[in-house]
Amino acid sequence: MNHETHSEILEDIMFLIYPLILVFGFYVILTGPRNPGGGFQGGAILVAVFMSRYLVFPISMESLNFLKKLDKIMLIALILVAVVYLFLGLHQTSDLFKIIYNTLMNVLIGIKVGSGLTVVFYTFIDIEGGEED
Amino acid sequence: MIEKIFFVILIVFAIMAVHTPKMRQAVVYLAVFSALSAFVYVLMGAPDAALAEAVIGSTIATIIYLAALQKYKVFMIYLLDEKQDTHHREHVSRRKDPILSTIEEFCIKRELEPLIIYAVDELDFIKKKPGWDIIVTKVKNHYVLHGREQNYHAMALKDEWEKEKKAKVSFIVEKEHE
The missing domain is CATH 1.20.58 (Methane Monooxygenase Hydroxylase; Chain G, domain 1)
Incomplete structure (x- = not known):
């Protein structure tokens, strides 16, 4: 694929669709505890942002290392939140904590899945990359 | 239901x-x-x-x-029509050129993915681009196929054509000048 030339139509459409995908992804994540959806599905929708970016600009990402770190931080945060919630006995106190806990876990899972799948996708792209020239 | x-x-x-x-x-x-x-x-x-x-x-x-x-191995085929103007697209007929279906059969047999590009640029301009495998030009029902010597798929296509002795096709092999 040629690096210099990319379609202007695709580029314009991408900037129109970007915010829609983002809003839909966060909607699915945040309403996960009550509606169909949840962290995993919402995170997978957020990956579509980076994938559509690859379709328009077929280059590898510079911020991939940041996403790798984010992935690991989210994994640790997930375990910590669950441990703190259980061992402090917050699940016995009130319903408010349950709602906050559910939403927080969904957000963490969403960000982890989003960053993790993006790292997987771009690593897959980069393997045997640079064969164009 | x-x-x-x-x-x-x-x-x-x-x-x-x-x-x-x-x-x-x-x-x-x-x-x-x-x-x-x-x-x-x-x-x-x-x-x-x-x-x-x-x-x-x-x-x-x-x-x-x-x-x-x-x-995956993409077989890039340029179909040139130098006479035509870029702004008049009516000449790009919906029907395939018969030569293209033969090349596609060859690609499917060798598990290649055919990618056909209709171009109106000049032959030398296309030749400078990286990545092409076959360039097909058409001069009055006579097809000329250009292929590179180091591209073994193109050479296999040439061999197959010469074996089957299909008419109206000639093959030009480009040598690397470096």
Whole structure:
């Protein structure tokens, strides 16, 4: 694929669709505890942002290392939140904590899945990359 | 009742995806299969699974397959028509050139993915571009195929043509000048 030339139509459409995908992804994540959806599905929708970016600009990402770190931080945060919630006995106190806990876990899972799948996708792209020239 | 209709359509798309000779079409059939199965999940009362299927099956998996096909051996065929003007597209007929179907058969036999580009540029300009495998030019019902010497798929195509002695085609082999 040629690096210099990319379609202007695709580029314009991408900037129109970007915010829609983002809003839909966060909607699915945040309403996960009550509606169909949840962290995993919402995170997978957020990956579509980076994938559509690859379709328009077929280059590898510079911020991939940041996403790798984010992935690991989210994994640790997930375990910590669950441990703190259980061992402090917050699940016995009130319903408010349950709602906050559910939403927080969904957000963490969403960000982890989003960053993790993006790292997987771009690593897959980069393997045997640079064969164009 | 409507579920059964969609089950039948699902089976049809699955069979089409398995039996199509071109990879790109198979990927598209699989994406349609995923979208339809997501709809069937909704009908059967599993909206959560439907959302996951729709996102992963018809978006992420499709893009990953397409990216994999980009890495897969793509056989780039330029079909040149130097006389034509770029702004008049009517001449690009819907029917395929007969030579193209022969080249496509060759590609399918060797498990290559044919990518055909209609161009109106000059031959020398195309030759400077990287990545082309075959350039086809047409001069009054006579086809001229240009291929590079180090491209062994193009050379195999030339050998096959000479073996079968098909008329109206001549082959020009480019040598590397470095």
